[in-house]
Every structure is written in C-alpha cells, then in structure tokens.
Amino acid sequence: MTISTSDPRKELIAAKAAELGFDACRFADVTQAWPAGERLMEFLAQGRHGEMGWLQETAERRGHPRAMWAGARTAIMLGTNYGPDADPLAALARRDRGTISVYAQGDDYHELIKGRLKQLAGWVVARFGGELKVFVDSAPLMEKPLAEQAGLGWQGKHTNLVSREFGSWLFLGSILTELQLAPDGPSGGSCGQCQACLDICPTKAFPAPYQLDARRCISYLTIELKGPIPREFREALGNRIYGCDDCLAVCPWNKFAAVAREQRLHARDALRAPxxxxxxxxxxxxxxxxxxxxxxxxxxxxxxxxxxxxxxxxxxxxxxxxxxxxxxxxxxxxxxxxxxxxxxxxxxxxxxxxxxxxxxxxxxxxxxxxxxxxxxxxx
Structure with a gap:
C-alpha cells in the first residue's frame, strides 16, 4: 500500500486500513474546485442517464463533495481489490450459460466494505477526533473522481477507475472528515493511445473517449432498465445476464491485477457460469x-x-x-x-x-x- 508519509496521522490511518482488509488508502483535499460536477451536469443535460432519475434528483449534492457535508476537508479514499481468478471474457463463448459481472459473483460488496469503513471511522475518531461521514456507492458522492484526485488510479476512456496496482478491479469506499490531512497527488497514470475498452463495447456505449451513454451500456440495460430492453440491443447482449465486464477485462493494465484476497469476494461456484x-x-x-x-x-x-x-x-x-x-x-x-x-x-x-x-x-x-x-x- 503506497501512501505519502508527510503527515504521521496518514501513515497510522493507512496501516489501520490495511489491518482491516483494505488494499489501498490515499487522501484527497475536498475543499478545492470540482470539475467532475460540471461533467455530471453535461451528462444529465444530454439525457445519457436514461431511467436513472436518482442521478438527476441528487445532482446538486453530487456537484461537489462539500455539498454532501459542508464541514468536510479531507476524503480518505479506500480501495478493495476484487480481482477475478479467471478471464471474465472466456464465459462469453459458452452460449448456453449466463455471464454475471465479476463484482456480483461473490457477496455484496456494499455490506462488506461499509462494515470495514465504519470500523476504520470509529478508530479515526477515537484516535484523532473530528467528525466524519462514511460512504460506499449508496450516497450521492462521486467516488471515482475523488479516487483519481487521491491517486488511487485514474478514470480511463471507459470512465471507470484504472489502477496501476490492481488494474480494473477496485471497489471504492470513502470517509469524509473534518480533519485537515495532507493530500496525496494524482497517480499520473494514462491510457495513452489505447482504446481497447472503446473498441470492445458490444453496444457502442462510448460516444467519445471518457464519455459514456448509459442508455446503451449493457450494465445499465440489464440492471437499471425496468422494462423490456430495446430490440436494437438484445442481440448484442449475448449471454450477459447481469452487467458487463468487457471494457474492464480488456484493459492492458490488468497485467498488474491480482486475485482478491477477501474470500467473500471470490466467485461462488453456482454463479460462475450458470x-x-x-x-x-x-x-x-x-x-x-x-x-x-x-x-x-x-x-x-x-x-x-x-x-x-x-x-x-x-x-x-x-x-x-x-x-x-x-x-x-x-x-x-x-x-x-x-x-x-x-x-x-x-x-x-x-x-x-x-x-x-x-x-x-x-x-x-x-x-x-x-x-x-x-x-x-x-x-
């Protein structure tokens, strides 16, 4: 786990995070300007969120981390590796079987990570004081831009986080705290000229690099869309029955990925290719x-x-x-x-x-x- 040691509190927090099972821990300043808020508004204005009305309803709070909590100064960004033990693309050839996205083949990560975040948050308060709030993909906090700002990785051309250490496979959790902790800088990673994630998308859900039209994304279609899936996309679904890993699995940075340490995130046998x-x-x-x-x-x-x-x-x-x-x-x-x-x-x-x-x-x-x-x- 790589951290900046300019603040001894950070070293102690990161060590405790590792003890609790987190694979990455870095820190971001949340008091600065937030360009991600503008990108979100453009995404919504173009209607690319489809039926995900909750994005529109919570847009103001998503516009800046401090819109969630005005007292926040620092985001403690945590990553949990969920790297698979097999190539997620291999199951696509087994046409009489279904493919379920890697993240959903094991236990629900929300509960696992939220429990650990609460433990870490309690420890931080007991050790250093200050108020804080915990988030894990269930509140209007834009975690991927925060993770990029903290240096856990960068948002690739497919808009997902890419990590130098874990490739495509990081679950994110966040703790906003009123403590002023020295921020870590961005990781400096880059996709370069590669656009493998854009080329492989079965439904052409990326209008341009770093842009997603969720209405065309198989993850949206199979998970968020409540009615019949539009006929124009049905053949492209193939045997994907919950989510899609194509743009993640094809990323060259996965050469550095490792299998998840946490057993509860490993694929259940019944869900590998049912x-x-x-x-x-x-x-x-x-x-x-x-x-x-x-x-x-x-x-x-x-x-x-x-x-x-x-x-x-x-x-x-x-x-x-x-x-x-x-x-x-x-x-x-x-x-x-x-x-x-x-x-x-x-x-x-x-x-x-x-x-x-x-x-x-x-x-x-x-x-x-x-x-x-x-x-x-x-x-």
Missing amino acids: TLEDLAALDDAVFRALFAKSPVKRIGRDRFVRNVLYAIGNSGEARLAAAAERLLGDPSPLVRGAAVWALSRLLDAGAFGALRDRSTELDLDVRAEWNANPLTPAV
Whole structure:
C-alpha cells in the first residue's frame, strides 16, 4: 500500500486500513474546485442517464463533495481489490450459460466494505477526533473522481477507475472528515493511445473517449432498465445476464491485477457460469435463495429472468426453446414478452406462428412482442 508519509496521522490511518482488509488508502483535499460536477451536469443535460432519475434528483449534492457535508476537508479514499481468478471474457463463448459481472459473483460488496469503513471511522475518531461521514456507492458522492484526485488510479476512456496496482478491479469506499490531512497527488497514470475498452463495447456505449451513454451500456440495460430492453440491443447482449465486464477485462493494465484476497469476494461456484435452462426455471423464492447476499437480488426475479430469456434467444440452442415456452404463461408480462422474443430466435417460422396461434395472452406488451416479429403477420 503506497501512501505519502508527510503527515504521521496518514501513515497510522493507512496501516489501520490495511489491518482491516483494505488494499489501498490515499487522501484527497475536498475543499478545492470540482470539475467532475460540471461533467455530471453535461451528462444529465444530454439525457445519457436514461431511467436513472436518482442521478438527476441528487445532482446538486453530487456537484461537489462539500455539498454532501459542508464541514468536510479531507476524503480518505479506500480501495478493495476484487480481482477475478479467471478471464471474465472466456464465459462469453459458452452460449448456453449466463455471464454475471465479476463484482456480483461473490457477496455484496456494499455490506462488506461499509462494515470495514465504519470500523476504520470509529478508530479515526477515537484516535484523532473530528467528525466524519462514511460512504460506499449508496450516497450521492462521486467516488471515482475523488479516487483519481487521491491517486488511487485514474478514470480511463471507459470512465471507470484504472489502477496501476490492481488494474480494473477496485471497489471504492470513502470517509469524509473534518480533519485537515495532507493530500496525496494524482497517480499520473494514462491510457495513452489505447482504446481497447472503446473498441470492445458490444453496444457502442462510448460516444467519445471518457464519455459514456448509459442508455446503451449493457450494465445499465440489464440492471437499471425496468422494462423490456430495446430490440436494437438484445442481440448484442449475448449471454450477459447481469452487467458487463468487457471494457474492464480488456484493459492492458490488468497485467498488474491480482486475485482478491477477501474470500467473500471470490466467485461462488453456482454463479460462475450458470446454465440458462436452470436460471429460466427460477421462481421468486428460489431466486432470492440463490442470490442471497448478492447484489443481483436487488433487480428482482422478473427483470433477471427477462435477461436470461434474451440470452436464451441469443444462444442458438434450439433445445432451450422449451424453457422459453414454459414462460409464456408467466405472471409477469415482462417475462412473457422476453419469452416471445427468445422463441422468435430459436424456432422456424412455422413453429413460431403455430405457437402464437395457440397463445391466448392478449395484454398489449406481449402482443407487441408477437407483432414485432417478422415471422408472422400482425394480429
């Protein structure tokens, strides 16, 4: 763990952070100008946040760290390595199985990191005094720009943090304190001429380097979007059923990455590359049991099975049509509509038309899916 030792308090704080399991600890001044706030406003003005209305609602507080708390002087920025033990891109070739983003294959990092942040915060107050506040990806604090300012890494052309020591795989946590601690400078890293992250994106979600249109991002589409995923993106999903790691995994800086030390962040065997057939059969109770203590649980069973059905449609595996057909009678119109799309990809025109003729489902959302398919005439 690299820190500046110009302030002995920082050395002690970083040592305690390491003892608690953090892999990186650096410090940023939060009293200065904050260009990231302007970039956020541009992002929102262009509508690139899609259905994430909470970004718009909290924009003023996100505009500057001190808008969250006027008494803040220093941000203690913590990083936890969650490096995978296998290439995340390899599972994309297994078309009858689903791929879940690396960060969601283990336990929910929010709870793990928040607990450690609270322990560290309590220790800082007991040792040095001063008020402070703890944040971990659940409050309107822009952590990636803060991490860049503190020198944990830099925001790459894909807008995610890149670390010299850990590549793409750092969970971030923040402690804002009224203590005045000497800031660490930026790490000075750079993407150079590389644009591998931009080139690999299946949905072309980057209008330009260092810019993201979330409305086109597979992570947004599979996690944040509540309704049917737009048809123009469904084929590009491939077998990605929760999030997407392509732009992270392809980064050359991952040559310095290491496997996560924390066992709870390691992939569960059941989530490494689960079969689409098994996932399509999940009811709500089994879904909740399978994804207990997982961030996947927050999107709910219906949205998750929607994603699974799009992956089934992309699989090219005719045998999976039976799994999709069973869901034509699902209580959720979101699931029923995705099942129709999957079947339109796996069945020939005759079989698909006959299936539609036997369908008694008349709700408008599902009828739109039937009618959108060129294999049969509209009803």
